[in-house]
Amino acid sequence: MRIGRLWRQNKFTLSFEVFPPVREGNVEALYKTISELSQLRPDFISVTYGAGGSTRDMSMEIAAKVKNEISQEVLAHLTCVQSAKEDIAAILTEMEIAGIENILALRGDPPQGQDRFERTAGGFGFACELVEFIKSEGDFCIGVAGYPEGHIEAENIETDLVNLKRKVDAGADFIITQMFFENDHFYRFRDRAIRQGIKVPLIPGVFPVLNYRQVMRCISLSRATMPAKLEEKMMRLEGKTEETEKFGIEYAIHQITDLLRNEVDGLHIYSMNRSAPVLAILNEITLPGKTRTFKPE
Numbered sequence: 001m002r003i004g005r006l007w008r009q010n011k012f013t014l015s016f017e018v019f020p021p022v023r024e025g026n027v028e029a030l031y032k033t034i035s036e037l038s039q040l041r042p043d044f045i046s047v048t049y050g051a052g053g054s055t056r057d058m059s060m061e062i063a064a065k066v067k068n069e070i071s072q073e074v075l076a077h078l079t080c081v082q083s084a085k086e087d088i089a090a091i092l093t094e095m096e097i098a099g100i101e102n103i104l105a106l107r108g109d110p111p112q113g114q115d116r117f118e119r120t121a122g123g124f125g126f127a128c129e130l131v132e133f134i135k136s137e138g139d140f141c142i143g144v145a146g147y148p149e150g151h152i153e154a155e156n157i158e159t160d161l162v163n164l165k166r167k168v169d170a171g172a173d174f175i176i177t178q179m180f181f182e183n184d185h186f187y188r189f190r191d192r193a194i195r196q197g198i199k200v201p202l203i204p205g206v207f208p209v210l211n212y213r214q215v216m217r218c219i220s221l222s223r224a225t226m227p228a229k230l231e232e233k234m235m236r237l238e239g240k241t242e243e244t245e246k247f248g249i250e251y252a253i254h255q256i257t258d259l260l261r262n263e264v265d266g267l268h269i270y271s272m273n274r275s276a277p278v279l280a281i282l283n284e285i286t287l288p289g290k291t292r293t294f295k296p297e
Contacts, residue, residue, distance in 0.1 A: 013266030079108025084122035179207035
């Protein structure tokens, strides 16, 4: 199912993100987590590439299994990293064969050991070029990334919004945002996007702060910022796993509740391959148009 149809029906969407394990031996644990998340009946689950496209084959395998064996709609990530047009075309063919209809098109981060992204010979240097190519190659629904505080390489937020508009004009059907920890960043971003003429659904990405070091590593790779009070609280709780998770879940509930009051198009939760915190969060929230109780079957 092309997930863009859901928003055309004015449906609020719920989705989760997972990533391939660093060690192949952990993949069965990931499938268990995905099965548990699927019992929460999301509209789709997104499957990332590893840093620098390092888990491309495993990502494809996981996405295909989620779609065809777990019977859960999937959003497969696809990047430009170390791929010529012929490589991308081959991956798109694999996706079509596997029945994957939804792609999150990203430029991608530089491969490990490289400070700057470099266009592969015969490949793409920008996500908008990848979107345009995907559109020309098949009948896919395409999502792209949005950055409420600006992409880390963008000169400023205005320039970044121009680049986002290019991705939408190239054929993107929806936008999922990078993490943010102050909702005002998202609201200002949404307002700017509307003024830029961007009319596709804009889905906020929420990252529960369950582990201080983990979230700070993610922040170091982006332009996302953490409010001083939140960072101070997380630092005080460092090493106190249960207390940290309890606080992180409460913070995510507060953040999501406020987003819902402000009529967002959907909710995308970065699960960090864990189902229990996601369940704890959703058990305290009523989502628009969703009367289900979030308890695993």
